[in-house]
Amino acid sequence: QVQLVESGGGLVQPGGSLRLACVVSGFTLDTYTIGWFRQAPGKEREGVGYISVGGGRTYFADSVKGRFTISRDIAKNTVYLQMNSLKLEDTAVYYCAKRSLRFRAGSLNPADFGSWGQGTQVTVSS
Numbered sequence: 001q002v003q004l005v006e007s008g009g010g011l012v013q014p015g016g017s018l019r020l021a022c023v024v025s026g027f028t029l030d031t032y033t034i035g036w037f038r039q040a041p042g043k044e045r046e047g048v049g050y051i052s053v054g055g056g057r058t059y060f061a062d063s064v065k066g067r068f069t070i071s072r073d074i075a076k077n078t079v080y081l082q083m084n085s086l087k088l089e090d091t092a093v094y095y096c097a098k099r100s101l102r103f104r105a106g107s108l109n110p111a112d113f114g115s116w117g118q119g120t121q122v123t124v125s126s
Contacts, residue, residue: 002024002025002098004022005118010121011123011125012123012124013124018086022078033103034079034097035050035113036081037095037113047108048094052105064090095116095119098114
């Protein structure tokens with residue numbers, strides 16, 4: 001059974017850092033591109049970035065480029081989202097998901113991903 005479980009969210013001050021984790025089961029990380037997404041209250045879910053199936057390529061939304069990084073540990077079945085220089089506007093519930101059949105490289109469209117986790121809340125506040 002495919003499952004993705006996010007953790008690591010919390011309250012952080014502007015300029016601070018957090019590392020989120022996405023533990024997957026039911027498949028291996030070297031078979032699927034994994035994406036990170038977020039949804040703020042009253043807004044649509046948006047793509048943050050993804051790590052390619054080969055693990056050698058990451059892709060980010062312009063809003064987080066240079067501040068966020070994605071890595072993975074295949075042995076631990078875990079993908080990480082390292083978030084630095086956090087801003088108030090980064091406040092959201094963060095989700096991970098694996099790419100669906102319609103995914104194409106460069107897409108951060110949530111419709112191109114599936115098997116969503118339950119999300120973890122990140123709140124940036126002073």
